[in-house]
Amino acid sequence: xxxxxxxxxxxxxxxxxIKKTVAISGFEIGACWEAGDGLEALAVLNEQWVDIILxxxxxxxxxxxxLVKTLKGDEATRHIxxxxxxxxxxxxxxxxAYALGIAGYIQKPFYPEAIxxxxxKIMEQPHG
Amino acid sequence: MxxxxxxxxxxxxxxxxxxxxxxxxxxxDLGSAGLDPGTAGAEWLRCTIGFQGRIAGHLRLWIPYSLxxxxxxxxxxxxxxxSEAQAVDMVKELANMVxxxxxxxxxNQQVYILDMPAAxxxxxxxxxxxxxxxxxxxxxxxxxxxxxxxxxxxxxxPAGPNN
Numbered sequence: 001x002x003x004x005x006x007x008x009x010x011x012x013x014x015x016x017x018i019k020k021t022v023a024i025s026g027f028e029i030g031a032c033w034e035a036g037d038g039l040e041a042l043a044v045l046n047e048q049w050v051d052i053i054l055x056x057x058x059x060x061x062x063x064x065x066x067l068v069k070t071l072k073g074d075e076a077t078r079h080i081x082x083x084x085x086x087x088x089x090x091x092x093x094x095x096x097a098y099a100l101g102i103a104g105y106i107q108k109p110f111y112p113e114a115i116x117x118x119x120x121k122i123m124e125q126p127h128g
Numbered sequence: 129m130x131x132x133x134x135x136x137x138x139x140x141x142x143x144x145x146x147x148x149x150x151x152x153x154x155x156x157d158l159g160s161a162g163l164d165p166g167t168a169g170a171e172w173l174r175c176t177i178g179f180q181g182r183i184a185g186h187l188r189l190w191i192p193y194s195l196x197x198x199x200x201x202x203x204x205x206x207x208x209x210x211s212e213a214q215a216v217d218m219v220k221e222l223a224n225m226v227x228x229x230x231x232x233x234x235x236n237q238q239v240y241i242l243d244m245p246a247a248x249x250x251x252x253x254x255x256x257x258x259x260x261x262x263x264x265x266x267x268x269x270x271x272x273x274x275x276x277x278x279x280x281x282x283x284x285x286p287a288g289p290n291n
Binding site: 014086092093108111 | 143144147148200203204205214217218220221224225227228229231232235236237238239240242244
């Protein structure tokens with residue numbers, strides 16, 4: 001089964017690298033959309049069916065945690081697993097993100113295997 | 129604190145370069161070594177990112193523009209040389225990763241808020257004691273036979289009621 005992926009990061013460079021990393025990781029991708037911040041991500045979600053979201057934390061306008069809060073507060077999007085890919089790795093920040101409902105967390109810099117393993121683990125689990 | 133911050137900075141920048149670019153950094157001293165012919169007169173990208181947590185201040189990453197272009201080209205898997213916009217975006221992300229990793233190592237229990245990074249072309253001052261050099265931690269490394277510099281400039285703690 002192929003999954004539709006939404007990559008949210010204010011860096012075009014990181015969106016490109018994450019997209020390539022997901023592609024070579026062996027994870028089956030259907031469509032892949034990109035957004036530069038949380039607000040752009042919500043606009044994509046209004047138009048497209050997305051199976052999993054990979055989002056940065058530190059972004060202008062709407063950051064990754066605000067995006068997660070918004071998604072989890074909406075019946076239409078709360079089922080979508082969200083993986084946070086961020087440079088920040090404090091325990092308090094990670095716990096805050098899990099409490100908000102993220103499905104996984106990857107710290108930058110990352111190896112491709114980290115993304116593949118996180119995606120496979122998450123998509124094997126039921127979500128709701 | 130300076131030594132712990134220094135060790136965390138070395139570990140963070142080394143980890144980022146090795147993991148993302150497969151480039152191994154060699155610590156050195158640009159002030160005493162001087163600029164090699166390949167770097168002297170070169171354009172530099174200076175990326176600055178502010179941080180707030182138990183300590184607050186700025187982190188600056190200096191990288192020769194030519195090296196930034198090469199890293200961006202390889203990082204993105206491009207067949208032609210990366211554009212200036214791609215090199216600048218890559219350096220901003222690089223500084224962001226170094227800063228985030230640094231505080232994960234230095235102070236894992238504390239949340240640090242990172243500002244949006246800003247990058248620009250600038251001239252690097254290399255002479256020891258040169259006017260305009262900021263106070264704080266300064267670390268030089270050789271990367272692919274070119275110098276890069278990391279500066280961490282903590283802001284003085286605000287005076288408390290008893291100070």
